[in-house]
Amino acid sequence: MDEQALIQEALDGNLDAFNGLVLHYQDIVYNVAYRVMGEPGAASDACQEAFISAYQKLHQYRGGSFKSWLLRIVTNACYDELRRRQRRPITPLLPETDDGEIVEDPFWIEDDQASPEKQTEQAELEKAIQRCISALEEKFRTVLVLVDIEGLDYEAASQIAKTPLGTVKSRLARARSRVQECLQDFWELLPDIFRLNDEEER
């Protein structure tokens, strides 16, 4: 994919060229949105808003990493979506069990190679981690998602979150520490090697 050529064509009003970029980056953008928002419906909304916004602001793109530029737009869209949902809480349209528990969409949880027990364990662990991430304040959550989940370096996270490098460093440390504390509540779910303290200490 010739990214620069697609950007140039999109700037000339070619929507198909822009959609080429959308299809290339939508998984990364959605992954970030999902981890920041914590649920698929909100992540989809934020994602769609981000791509529309990116198309309209494309003339403001001044070179550099297009991925970082897109991720900055999606994190802003996530903040907007979070505020909107705080004003008007939305009940997620997800299937529920008889007990009222939401059934996770198996689309991304499914691991063909794992046994059903492993899959359940994995799903529970993921849910626990996501719950701890979602419990963080937005500013800490974003940095943690960008660095620890998306695997970006501090520099890129600093550009995307629009915060100095030192702030990224301190926010990340605090976010990790808080998730670590939070995960203690999900002790049983953690695989042995990830248990953070010895059994005797508990």
Next chain:
Amino acid sequence: MMNKRQRAKQLEQLSAYLDGQLSENEKRQVESRLAREPELREQYESLRKTKLLFSRIPRVHAPRSFALTPEMVTVRQKKQPFTTTLRWVTSVAAILLVVMFGAEFLLANPFAARSAMPAEEMLESVNMEMEDETALADEAPAAKAAEPEPLILWGAPGQGGGGGGAEAFGMGGAGGDVVEESAPLDATRDSEIYPTQSLPTDLPTQLQTDSEIEGGSPILGINPEQAGEIISTSEEPMEESGPGELTALSPLRWAEIGMAVIVIAGALVLLISRKA
């Protein structure tokens, strides 16, 4: 014993060390401490395992295509400029409204204007007022002889009260059956309350009985001879208010009304469009 700040700094260093984000010097310091301090090593291990946990959660894929359609882009392009413009217009109108109210308040209220003075000017103005009052007090005995004494200032704060007997034409306060229980018209007490207002010292210290005040002045049952000049401040505004009041509004007031209408209408439209 480390304080909260030091603990946060230590955590930050360990976290950055984990990501290889420390300078060579800082890195050596951390490594040396890790070798010596088991507690620090344990904290580092916990952080490392937490970071490792994040790698265990699978990447999620986009559940659908987010490719844009021409409608998505055109609808948004039409909507955006209107709300943006309206937001600007409403904000500017709100700011202007506040400025106009502020200006009007300062112009109409000399006290407020004075409170905005620098301290020296304010002191000077207070001194000048005190001098004026002293001068007035000196001139008072001479003026008192020439002018009829105002007994009651209508509309002045804190005045009135009293009330006569059962049949008296009372004004303010609850009229009582027992004359002695009514508010006394004590000249010395009144002069304490209104030091600049000199009252005739020959006023009766008690109210007259019902028979004495019958047919007297409608003001607190005082005889017309003793009533002196009645200063009415409440009449003037009544004369001003009339059918022509609306047309007599100043341009500033019209501008304020206009701004208020813009702010309210703009806010309502924005609120509705936000909820829609």
